[in-house]
Amino acid sequence: KAGVTQTPRYLIKTRGQQVTLSCSPISGHRSVSWYQQTPGQGLQFLFEYFSETQRNKGNFPGRFSGRQFSNSRSEMNVSTLELGDSALYLCASSRVEETQYFGPGTRLLVL
């Protein structure tokens, strides 16, 4: 069974730009969660989608948004990028309230 895939793997943007990251969950998994990982803060929860609905949201500004499609694939968008948005963005998928399986992440560098 294929794992969670994330695209792109690496991204370089400049301040003020916007970016869209994509996540394809494991087949049959309907829940997709997004995390931001930085050396100082560790893994921080961004949001979770289930059946195209945002079910939980972390403590991030409105510049961070996401959505989920009917095939469970998910995207997250960050608008007006700031230097502090440089991080590894991880997507995890799961069946309802079960173990999360992570993708390899998208490393975003904001210059």
Next chain:
Amino acid sequence: TQLLEQSPQFLSIQEGENLTVYCNSSSVFSSLQWYRQEPGEGPVLLVTVVTGGEVKKLKRLTFQFGDARKDSSLHITAAQPGDTGLYLCAGGVPGNTPLVFGKGTRLSVIA
């Protein structure tokens, strides 16, 4: 707010040594998961423990969930360079609540 504290933050040992890393909280969790993350990759699930006092073994790795389900430990016997990585613990609670992650223990095993 539920927090998970991991200790030590960093650990550098010689090949063949034993080590224990800890994951502690003042909150009760219904499950505790351990992940290992290698540079540039997403976390990979090692084990999930759900019962207070539960002990699980995975080859040279032994995981224990505290009786009160507030803490957990990971013990590695005869560490090998392949064990190098960031070890993360994550606590789960029932309902539609995101996992709570610790900041991790970065382990380096030197040959």
